Amino acid sequence: MSATLTNKIEIIKATSSKINEVDFENLSFGAVFTDHLFECDYKNGEWQNPVIKPYKPFLLDPSAKVFHYGQAIFEGMKAYKDDQNAIWLFRPDENYKRFNNSAVRMAMPEVPEVIFMDGLNQLLDLDQAWVKPGAGNSMYIRPFMIATGDGVIANPSDDYKFMIILSPAKSYYSGEVKVLIAEHFSRAANGGIGAAKAAGNYAAQFYPTTLANKQGYQQVIWTDDATHTKLEEAGTMNVFFRINDTLLTAPVSERILDGITRKSLIEMAKKEGITVDVRPVLVSELVEAAQNGSLKEIFGAGTAAVVNPIIGFSYKEVYHELPKIENSFALQLKEKLTNIQHKLSEDTFGWTVKV
Amino acid sequence: MSATLTNKIEIIKATSSKINEVDFENLSFGAVFTDHLFECDYKNGEWQNPVIKPYKPFLLDPSAKVFHYGQAIFEGMKAYKDDQNAIWLFRPDENYKRFNNSAVRMAMPEVPEVIFMDGLNQLLDLDQAWVKPGAGNSMYIRPFMIATGDGVIANPSDDYKFMIILSPAKSYYSGEVKVLIAEHFSRAANGGIGAAKAAGNYAAQFYPTTLANKQGYQQVIWTDDATHTKLEEAGTMNVFFRINDTLLTAPVSERILDGITRKSLIEMAKKEGITVDVRPVLVSELVEAAQNGSLKEIFGAGTAAVVNPIIGFSYKEVYHELPKIENSFALQLKEKLTNIQHKLSEDTFGWTVKV
Numbered sequence: 001m002s003a004t005l006t007n008k009i010e011i012i013k014a015t016s017s018k019i020n021e022v023d024f025e026n027l028s029f030g031a032v033f034t035d036h037l038f039e040c041d042y043k044n045g046e047w048q049n050p051v052i053k054p055y056k057p058f059l060l061d062p063s064a065k066v067f068h069y070g071q072a073i074f075e076g077m078k079a080y081k082d083d084q085n086a087i088w089l090f091r092p093d094e095n096y097k098r099f100n101n102s103a104v105r106m107a108m109p110e111v112p113e114v115i116f117m118d119g120l121n122q123l124l125d126l127d128q129a130w131v132k133p134g135a136g137n138s139m140y141i142r143p144f145m146i147a148t149g150d151g152v153i154a155n156p157s158d159d160y161k162f163m164i165i166l167s168p169a170k171s172y173y174s175g176e177v178k179v180l181i182a183e184h185f186s187r188a189a190n191g192g193i194g195a196a197k198a199a200g201n202y203a204a205q206f207y208p209t210t211l212a213n214k215q216g217y218q219q220v221i222w223t224d225d226a227t228h229t230k231l232e233e234a235g236t237m238n239v240f241f242r243i244n245d246t247l248l249t250a251p252v253s254e255r256i257l258d259g260i261t262r263k264s265l266i267e268m269a270k271k272e273g274i275t276v277d278v279r280p281v282l283v284s285e286l287v288e289a290a291q292n293g294s295l296k297e298i299f300g301a302g303t304a305a306v307v308n309p310i311i312g313f314s315y316k317e318v319y320h321e322l323p324k325i326e327n328s329f330a331l332q333l334k335e336k337l338t339n340i341q342h343k344l345s346e347d348t349f350g351w352t353v354k355v
Numbered sequence: 356m357s358a359t360l361t362n363k364i365e366i367i368k369a370t371s372s373k374i375n376e377v378d379f380e381n382l383s384f385g386a387v388f389t390d391h392l393f394e395c396d397y398k399n400g401e402w403q404n405p406v407i408k409p410y411k412p413f414l415l416d417p418s419a420k421v422f423h424y425g426q427a428i429f430e431g432m433k434a435y436k437d438d439q440n441a442i443w444l445f446r447p448d449e450n451y452k453r454f455n456n457s458a459v460r461m462a463m464p465e466v467p468e469v470i471f472m473d474g475l476n477q478l479l480d481l482d483q484a485w486v487k488p489g490a491g492n493s494m495y496i497r498p499f500m501i502a503t504g505d506g507v508i509a510n511p512s513d514d515y516k517f518m519i520i521l522s523p524a525k526s527y528y529s530g531e532v533k534v535l536i537a538e539h540f541s542r543a544a545n546g547g548i549g550a551a552k553a554a555g556n557y558a559a560q561f562y563p564t565t566l567a568n569k570q571g572y573q574q575v576i577w578t579d580d581a582t583h584t585k586l587e588e589a590g591t592m593n594v595f596f597r598i599n600d601t602l603l604t605a606p607v608s609e610r611i612l613d614g615i616t617r618k619s620l621i622e623m624a625k626k627e628g629i630t631v632d633v634r635p636v637l638v639s640e641l642v643e644a645a646q647n648g649s650l651k652e653i654f655g656a657g658t659a660a661v662v663n664p665i666i667g668f669s670y671k672e673v674y675h676e677l678p679k680i681e682n683s684f685a686l687q688l689k690e691k692l693t694n695i696q697h698k699l700s701e702d703t704f705g706w707t708v709k710v
Binding site: 028029030031033037055057058059060061062063066067068069070071072074104105106107140142144146147150151152153154155156163165167182184185186187188189190191192193198199200201202203204205206207208209210225226227228235236 | 383384385386388392410412413414415416417418421422423424425426427429459460461462495497499501502505506507508509510511518520522537539540541542543544545546547548553554555556557558559560561562563564565580581582583590591659
């Protein structure tokens with residue numbers, strides 16, 4: 001990592017740690033934060049005053065643009081501790097690039113690499129006791145940027161705040177996941193912001209997801225908004241379909257997030273000799289494959305969820321349960337990926353980066 | 356207005372007023388706020404502690420859901436002072452209904468009418484000196500709601516804050532407005548949140564609008580994302596087209612905001628004997644009408660802008676300038692509407708409501 005900024009980050013340490021209050025065996029995802037956060041403000045056209053300081057609430061004006069016009073983006077990353085107590089990041093350069101792609105699409109300033117990476121590395125170093133080793137344990141990292149400029153006029157803010165907060169994590173989902181294929185509601189428009197990790201993309205999914213939850217489905221698989229015939233993504237995960245022994249997943253586009261777990265799984269699967277077909281996948285294909293028995297697996301892929309097997313889907317009020325399967329691609333790929341992430345097997349891809 | 360809650364709103368007055376620091380002749384839209392704001396919090400499934408208090412910044416946790424998942428909605432309303440110093444609202448019931456429609460779509464709790472209306476009325480009463488009489492003067496009202504619950508997990512917040520802030524206003528736009536017809540970028544998806552006044556809808560438009568600004572266009576007229584052949588809205592305004600003596604405007608839909616100025620203008624125009632055709636308007640029709648001279652006017656309609664004449668549009672890199680016109684529908688309707696709003700002419704529609 002570049003160290004140009006290293007000695008410019010002010011560090012204000014917390015007077016005491018909250019770590020002994022935390023039950024690391026029973027963590028609710030995204031609910032507990034470490035002692036410190038990284039913050040850097042954009043004002044007068046410049047990023048300034050990078051600081052690591054105690055995690056605590058901060059002040060915003062009631063007219064701050066993030067509240068009114070939704071200029072807000074984020075990333076989701078994870079760090080892992082190996083059995084030598086070293087901390088490793090997984091493909092942080094990919095998150096950094098995507099963060100700035102999101103920034104451009106939302107008319108927000110790009111964050112310099114040195115601020116993003118040095119802020120992250122120094123924050124993880126300071127709060128390293130919060131990163132627990134062992135399978136299933138990780139540190140979920142949330143870099144985000146919000147518009148802090150004042151004024152209720154609909155144009156881009158002049159001022160922004162970039163922050164990194166850390167939340168120790170176990171796994172994201174629990175229990176069996178059934179999904180609903182979207183027939184009316186949509187996540188993203190052609191020419192819209194679906195490929196950006198923009199805050200507004202998530203709130204837009206809550207109402208239709210709540211409706212799906214009430215019917216007994218944990219997630220929605222979104223379809224293209226124009227025809228609702230193509231399977232896209234699950235909102236917090238990209239989605240893979242295994243038909244016979246071929247893995248299918250939609251190509252990334254301006255409607256579909258370029259998932260880092262997604263692209264890692266594609267590379268890993270290919271290396272394992274699995275045929276991966278990246279192309280638009282039709283809802284009709286999925287239904288047909290479920291009916292003729294060639295649909296073997298569906299799974300989600302994302303930083304928070306890693307790999308999440310899906311046991312069935314509903315479309316047009318018909319529920320299709322997937323067969324139990326031996327030699328699941330999902331579990332096989334998940335094990336290989338988490339072994340790389342936890343440094344339990346050799347990282348032949350060069351994806352892990354030491355903090 | 357219902358007064359059920361009246362004596363439950365706590366009022367904490369500012370110790371001094373900022374009003375003498377304000378140059379009311381040179382107001383930048385949405386930049387200056389009055390001495391007080393109204394606030395009500397939603398916790399444990401209930402709206403509680405309605406309070407009017409001094410306008411000032413407030414604290415939020417770095418993990419507040421509004422920052423990460425964009426649960427945020429707002430309304431735009433105006434109040435006017437007549438020459439008897441009475442303050443009038445314009446169709447506040449319509450804003451109230453739309454606010455709660457937005458809340459439902461964004462999986463946020465609806466705000467009870469008594470909280471919305473009593474909060475607004477008492478706030479306007481307390482800060483009445485800030486509402487200036489006379490043509491062009493108004494008080495821009497911004498009710499908004501944000502998700503205040505903590506935690507970086509993508510699901511609806513448990514806690515929310517509803518606020519009303521007031522900003523004295525002159526007119527929104529100045530100068531001649533040229534627009535660009537969107538050919539690639541989009542504002543809303545079928546089955547999306549385009550009909551909601553959700554914060555994320557606005558940030559999504561900033562980047563394409565910035566690109567348009569650089570080409571010399573102040574606004575973008577959005578087209579349907581599936582085909583880019585139908586004219587929809589301008590993001591902060593609905594749009595009307597006058598071809599010969601007929602006014603055309605797109606029907607509201609899940610992609611297009613149900614504008615209150617829009618529906619008021621339609622009613623007024625019809626009463627004036629103008630033919631109003633509410634139907635999908637094609638980009639090709641507009642270009643053809645511009646070429647054959649039957650396109651007489653384009654104008655935007657919205658609370659902030661009221662009625663905003665557009666002098667030309669660009670499509671596929673061809674700029675079409677509109678002819679100068681006498682007896683402009685835009686100016687005629689704007690005058691009639693602002694006269695009703697300012698109580699300078701009789702409100703035969705019953706749209707104005709005294710505070």
